[in-house]
Amino acid sequence: xxxxxxxxxxxxxxxxxxxxxxxxxxxxxxxxxxxxxxxxxxxxxxxxxxxxxxxxxxxxxxxxxxxxxxxxxxxxxxxxxxxxxxxxxxxxxxxxxxxxxxxxxxxxxxxxxxxx
Amino acid sequence: xxxxxxxxxxxxxxxxxxxxxxxxxxxxxxxxxxxxxxxxxxxxxxxxxxxxxxxxxxxxxxxxxxxxxxxxxxxxxxxxxxxxxxxxxxxxxxxxxxxxxxxxxxxxxxxxxx
Numbered sequence: 141x142x143x144x145x146x147x148x149x150x151x152x153x154x155x156x157x158x159x160x161x162x163x164x165x166x167x168x169x170x171x172x173x174x175x176x177x178x179x180x181x182x183x184x185x186x187x188x189x190x191x192x193x194x195x196x197x198x199x200x201x202x203x204x205x206x207x208x209x210x211x212x213x214x215x216x217x218x219x220x221x222x223x224x225x226x227x228x229x230x231x232x233x234x235x236x237x238x239x240x241x242x243x244x245x246x247x248x249x250x251x252x253x254x255x256x
Numbered sequence: 257x258x259x260x261x262x263x264x265x266x267x268x269x270x271x272x273x274x275x276x277x278x279x280x281x282x283x284x285x286x287x288x289x290x291x292x293x294x295x296x297x298x299x300x301x302x303x304x305x306x307x308x309x310x311x312x313x314x315x316x317x318x319x320x321x322x323x324x325x326x327x328x329x330x331x332x333x334x335x336x337x338x339x340x341x342x343x344x345x346x347x348x349x350x351x352x353x354x355x356x357x358x359x360x361x362x363x364x365x366x367x368x369x370x
Contacts, residue, residue, distance in 0.1 A: 144299070173357065182360055182361075182363060183345065183347075183358075183360035184360075185357040185358065185359070188357060196357050198357065230299055232300075244302050245302070246302075247292075247300040247301070248299050249298055249299045
């Protein structure tokens with residue numbers, strides 16, 4: 141089956157702008173997580189959505205937000221962009237069906253955001 | 257809070273050499289442990305996992321054993337190939353369900369020379 145897809149793959153923005161990134165999970169997966177990857181901070185968890193509800197949130201400012209739609213596709217938005225927001229943003233989906241089963245997270249190729 | 261400490265890179269080895277990448281963790285409860293691999297220009301791929309103490313995860317010749325007594329999950333491979341060149345991340349999930357947020361180590365860049 142098709143993997144996790146992220147659009148766009150590359151994005152260039154300027155400081156102060158806002159940006160929306162999109163993630164389409166593997167068909168049937170209901171959980172979507174977002175991570176930020178930078179050379180300085182490494183991989184950091186942003187948030188997780190399950191059935192359109194945010195269930196976990198990392199330690200990022202309120203400029204970072206997300207949502208999930210009824211078809212499990214997810215978007216994340218960053219407002220008032222700063223230079224430090226330049227990063228690879230990774231989305232991962234998993235097919236969590238119950239609280240007692242292990243479900244692997246499958247990662248997309250990421251969206252590389254450059255803020256000038 | 258949870259944390260993962262991973263061996264600093266970069267690591268350069270000759271083909272067919274033995275590989276060890278050290279990983280230790282700090283967590284409350286009984287985390288699940290993972291090794292992910294990232295090839296250039298790609299996202300992360302799960303390499304192997306272990307969900308309870310003494311479990312051994314293995315895949316593509318790589319192995320790691322969940323050692324609760326030493327809070328470690330070191331990655332090993334007996335004979336590396338050029339195609340193993342990538343960045344390797346150790347990670348933990350604070351839930352045995354494996355679907356909670358992942359906490360990652362800093363990554364170790366591995367280069368294998370022919």
